[in-house]
Amino acid sequence: MKLRNAWWGPPKKFSTEFEDRKVSCLELFYDLVYVIAISRITHHLAEHPDVTGLLDYTYFFVMIFWGWLNGSLYHDLHGTSGVRTSLMTLWQMMIVAGLVVTVNNSGENMLFNITICVMIMQLYITYLWWSVGIYDKVHRRLNRPWTVIYLSSFALMVLTLFLEQPYIRIVFYLTLVLNYLPPFVVQNLLRRESSDFNLSSSMAERMGLFTIIIFGETILGVVTGTSELGKLNWEVWINFGLSIMIVFALWWIFFSLVSDRPCRPGYVNSHKMELLYIPxxxxxxxxxVAFSSLFQGHTHPETENAYLLKVGFGVAMCLFLTGITLMLTFLEYPDGYQNSKRSIQKRxxxxxAVLLLATCLNIVLDLGIYLMIVLGVLVIFILTVQASWLKIEAGIIANTNEQHSPT
Structure with missing residues (x-):
């Protein structure tokens, strides 16, 4: 039996504590299929830059993130080096890859095929958590809310096969709400079991890796938007350089303020932090997506949705920064830097606010000038944060030297 367990590798028990670990090669391989999935839905939005396209993008992004998050959390909590974990990961990758195929297919049965793939994904994630209870009796009590709510969501997906638009879209969005509901229900069970859940350092690293995937799509948007212009002159190259620097500035802001920062203890705090990653x-x-069309809209202002893309670019960037602002509430900074969070949030x-104002003025501004303003605002923020951190660090060093100096 011991030999079979070592080979098959039943899931780790939820109650077992483990030291901080490195992200495995299997997890990195698992992320690759989500790189493709995000790329496909981003490409779909670029081809349909309207309200309907944005609604579809929102659903698929939130659903794909839900699948990635559940698979990643399962591996973090219950993953082993056995065959079972590898097979469970492979099967989920196959399901997500199948979903990508259906999204990329424009046939008359596209909606039906997508619905079936989403239903399979929903049922598989339900089984993923339910199956742990076969090996762990403690987890069997904890996973009941997941099983019941996820199966309720699956039942609603089945219902969409008999509905017409706009009810199909409404029901699908309702299933998203249900899918993210269980952690808020199970917190009371965790208290009764004297258990708690904190976001591990390895899971925080995984969230950072997923963010890098999206940054890769943003860089691709700049490259695609530039290459599709055909004629490359000095103005295009300047706008290209400014755009790349804007993406780099956004990267610095996220990974300096959020990445490698521990989340506040508590199951609900961890889940709220995960939810904030979505917007x-x-x-x-x-x-x-807006980058990929911004250059085209500047060259041909008569292009359909050119105005919407200009506004969407600024609003999307502000949504990204707003998410970071809210994330800071749930992060713990080192001693001495904790008080700087409120100041950073104000900045x-x-x-x-300045970026939104610049976006409103973008209607009359030249694209190059607008990009310079955006980059300038981001650089000023970065410099002020760096200056405040250097001041805090200097104060800490001075206090340390003072404590160790002879009296």
Whole structure:
């Protein structure tokens, strides 16, 4: 039996504590299929830059993030080096890849095929958590809310097969709400079991890696938007350089303020932090889509939705920064830096307000001037944050030297 368990690898028990670990090669391989999924839905939004396209993008992004989050959390909490974990990961990758195929297919049965793939994904994630209870009796009590709510969501998906628009879209959005509901229900059970859940350092690293995926799509948006212009002159190259620097500035802001910062203890705090990634990364993704069309709209202002893309670019960037502002509430900074969070949040609020104003003026501004303003505002924010951190660090060093100096 011990040999079978070592080979098959039953899931780790929820009650077992483990040291901080590195992200495995299997997890990185698992992320690759989500790179493709995000790329496909981003490409779909670029081809349909309207309200309907945005609604579809929102649903698919939130659903794909839900699938990635559940698979990642399962591996973080219950993953082993056994065959079972590898197979469970492979099967989920196949399901997501199948969903990508259906999204990329424009046939007459497209909606039906997408619905079936989403239903399979929903049922599989339900099984993923339910199956842990076979090996762990403690988890069996905890996973009941997941099983019941996820199956209720699955039942609603089945119902969409017999509905027409706009009811199909409404029901699908309702299933998203249900899918993110269980953690708020199970917190009372965790208290009764004297258990708690905190976002591990490895899971925080995974969230950062997922963010890098979206940043890659944003860079691709800049490259695609530039290459599609055909004629490359000095003005195009300047706008290209400014755009790349804007993406780099957004990268610095996120990974300096959010990445590698521990989340406040508590199950609900961890889940709220995970939820805040959704609007933050959606804002970043839409920024990339807007980049891909911003240059085209500038060259041909008569292009359909050119005005919407200009406004969407600024609003999406502000959504990304707003998400970071809210994330700071749930993050713990080192001693001495904790008080700087409120100051950073105020600076971010000012930055967002200035960017929104610049976006309103973008109607009459040249694209190059607008991009310079955006980059300038972001750089000023970065410099002020860096200056405040250097001041805090100097104060800490001075206090340390004072404590160790002979009296």
């Amino acid at each position: 933050t990364l959606m804002g970043l993704g839409v920024t990339g 971010l609020a000012i930055t967002i």
